[in-house]
Amino acid sequence: MAGDTTITVIGNLTVDPELRFTPSGAAVCNFTVASTPRAFDKQTNDWVDQETLFMRCSVWREAAENVAESLTKGTRVIVQGRLKARSYETKEGERRTSTELEVDEIGPSMKYATAKVTRKQPGNGQNTAQGGYQPQGGGNTRPQSSGPSQGQPWGQQQASYDWGAGNDQEPPY
Incomplete structure (x- = not known):
C-alpha cells in the first residue's frame, strides 16, 4: 500500500512460531525475530555486537500455516x-x-544453512489473495494444470516441436 513503511529484518526466531485461528477460521502465526547488528571496533580490532532489535511479527492465512510447519x-x-x-x-x-x-x-x-523447499498447491479451496499471480478472468486464460510434472520444476509443458524432423515451420518461440 502507498504510504506503508516496508522493511526487511534478518535475524533468528526467538521461539517456535505460534499458530492460531481467528473465529472466522483465518490462520495467523506470531513470532519474534531477534536481529543483532555487528560493528567493527578499530580500537580492539574485533567485531562487537550492537543492541539487539526484537521485532514482533505476524503472518496470515496459508503463509501462516507454512511458517508454523517449516x-x-x-x-x-x-x-x-x-x-x-x-x-x-x-x-x-x-x-x-x-x-x-x-x-x-x-x-x-541460506547464509549458514540449507533448506529443501516443497511447493504447495495454492489455495486448497481457500482465498489465496496473499501472494502469487491469480488470473482475474476475461482475456486469454488457460486452465491450470494439476501440478508440475517430474523433471519440469516450473510446471511448464514440454514443447512438442521436433528439431530433427526437417519441418519448415517456425520454431515455437
Whole structure:
C-alpha cells in the first residue's frame, strides 16, 4: 500500500512460531525475530555486537500455516513486511503503542544453512489473495494444470516441436 513503511529484518526466531485461528477460521502465526547488528571496533580490532532489535511479527492465512510447519526457534530468517503501530490501553488505564511487522514474505536464510523447499498447491479451496499471480478472468486464460510434472520444476509443458524432423515451420518461440 502507498504510504506503508516496508522493511526487511534478518535475524533468528526467538521461539517456535505460534499458530492460531481467528473465529472466522483465518490462520495467523506470531513470532519474534531477534536481529543483532555487528560493528567493527578499530580500537580492539574485533567485531562487537550492537543492541539487539526484537521485532514482533505476524503472518496470515496459508503463509501462516507454512511458517508454523517449516520454521523453528533459532532459525535464521529473512522477513519482509510493513510496520504497523497498534495502540492499546493497559489495565491501569495507560495508553501504549506497540510496533509490529505485518509479514509479506519470509524464508530461511541460506547464509549458514540449507533448506529443501516443497511447493504447495495454492489455495486448497481457500482465498489465496496473499501472494502469487491469480488470473482475474476475461482475456486469454488457460486452465491450470494439476501440478508440475517430474523433471519440469516450473510446471511448464514440454514443447512438442521436433528439431530433427526437417519441418519448415517456425520454431515455437
